[in-house]
Amino acid sequence: VTDQAFVTLATDDVYCQGALVLGQSLRNHTTSRKLAVLITPEVSSGMRSVLRSVFDEVTEVDALDSADSVHLALLQRPELGVTFTKLHCWTLTHYSKCVFMDADTLVSRAGAVVMFVSVLDVFFSNWATADIGKHLPFIYNLSSSAVYTYVPAFNHFGRDTKVVHFLGATKPWNYKYNLQTKRVMQDGTASGSFHQLSFLALWWNIYSASILPLLE
Numbered sequence: 020v021t022d023q024a025f026v027t028l029a030t031d032d033v034y035c036q037g038a039l040v041l042g043q044s045l046r047n048h049t050t051s052r053k054l055a056v057l058i059t060p061e062v063s064s065g066m067r068s069v070l071r072s073v074f075d076e077v078t079e080v081d082a083l084d085s086a087d088s089v090h091l092a093l094l095q096r097p098e099l100g101v102t103f104t105k106l107h108c109w110t111l112t113h114y115s116k117c118v119f120m121d122a123d124t125l126v127s128r129a130g131a132v133v134m135f136v137s138v139l140d141v142f143f144s145n146w147a148t149a150d151i152g153k154h155l156p157f158i159y160n161l162s163s164s165a166v167y168t169y170v171p172a173f174n175h176f177g178r179d180t181k182v183v184h185f186l187g188a189t190k191p192w193n194y195k196y197n198l199q200t201k202r203v204m205q206d207g208t209a210s211g212s213f214h215q216l217s218f219l220a221l222w223w224n225i226y227s228a229s230i231l232p233l234l235e
């Protein structure tokens with residue numbers, strides 16, 4: 020299956036931190052599929068060489084911007100215009116199949132990756148005609164953000180989460196982490212459920228153990 024790839028996108032060195040944790044989490048759970056990252060010219064050369072040690076393919080693309088400032092202002096996320104850059108995924112035609120994952124996601128369970136891809140197969144086979152019931156199961160795109168939390172579903176599925184998505188303006192790399200106690204530090208205003216905190220801790224665990232040493 021080397022003609023299949025997981026693809027992510029990082030337009031700057033900050034998002035690269037997320038891409039590296041995602042890449043490492045995929046490495047921890049899969050060996051057979053290629054890992055590819057799309058970057059834009061802003062990404063530093065130091066970061067590029069770190070990316071090359073985790074990903075099989077690092078491809079520079081031009082930034083695409085939706086330039087839709089009106090709608091992005093409504094979302095209060097002006098930085099999201101550049102997410103259009105992920106459309107470059109369609110130019111990776113040397114792969115027969117690509118699974119695009121945001122840089123703020125991570126794979127949290129063994130076996131998840133194989134199941135993820137087969138779920139997508141089912142999903143896309145009748146995508147055009149499928150009803151809402153064919154949407155990706157909740158556990159394959161679990162939002163860990165308090166803003167978007169679906170509390171009952173979170174409580175129900177949290178334990179079985181396969182892909183965690185840290186959706187929203189505050190990303191794991193915006194938190195502080197105590198390397199000694201291995202704890203994510205919460206400021207006074209942040210409230211997080213047990214699951215949310217444990218996903219953050221998982222992200223920081225991978226980051227501190229596998230990524231920080233590469234960045235030093």
Ligand code: UDP
Pocket residue numbers: 027028029030031034098099101102120121122123124185186187188
């Ligand atoms: N992204 C990026 N640089 C940016 C903003 C976004 O590279 O400045 C990429 C990155 O892969 C990110 C994806 O676009 O995961 C979608 O953006 P984000 O995850 O911030 O949106 P959310 O999931 O919070 O809606």
Ligand code: MN
Pocket residue numbers: 121122123124184185186187
């Ligand atoms: Mn995201």
